[in-house]
Amino acid sequence: MSKTEQYERGLQIRKDVVGAEYVQRAYDKAGDFGKDFQDLVTEFCWGGSWGRDALTKRDRSLLNLAIIGTLGRSAEFSLHVRGALRNGVTTDEIRDTLIHLSIYSGIPAGVEAFRIAQEVLAEWNADKTQSEPQKG
Known part of the structure; x- marks a missing residue:
């Protein structure tokens, strides 16, 4: 796969996983100084790693929660x-991943991961409730 193909695949995966708006903001915030870094992240992280076929996006998401939660990158x-x-990924799967993280990476990492996940889940559920059509 050429670099351009890997970049394009990575860009699509990145948009699918974190949202096109987020990707655009990341590039906008990066400006001229950080554009090369954003290109690198897109091509190699998203295209070169997430673009592989042995693991699903769902599998990679669970791995990322454990790894990034362990690192404490809020x-x-x-x-x-x-x-x-x-x-x-379901709420139960996120919970079990964070329990696993807590045991292997330490309770403080787990405390922080649970705190953040609860905030995100509350926002996610509120957004989902607001976007559902009203019955009546």
Whole structure:
């Protein structure tokens, strides 16, 4: 796969997982200084890693929650909780992943991951409720 194909595949996957609006904001905030970095993230993280076929997007989302939660990267963790939900991960699966993270990475990492996940889930559920058609 050429770099351009890998970049384009990565860009589509990135938009699918974290949302096109988020990707556009990331590029906009990066400006000229950070554009090369955003291109690198898109091509290699999203195209080169997420673009592989052995794991599903759902599998990769669960892995990211455990890894990013362990690292304590709050903003990225929040983003990837939303991505996991977009990829069909259930609330129960998120909970079990965070319990697993807590045991293997430490309770403080788990406390922070649960706190952030609860915030994201509350926002996600509120947004979902507001977008559902009213019955009556």
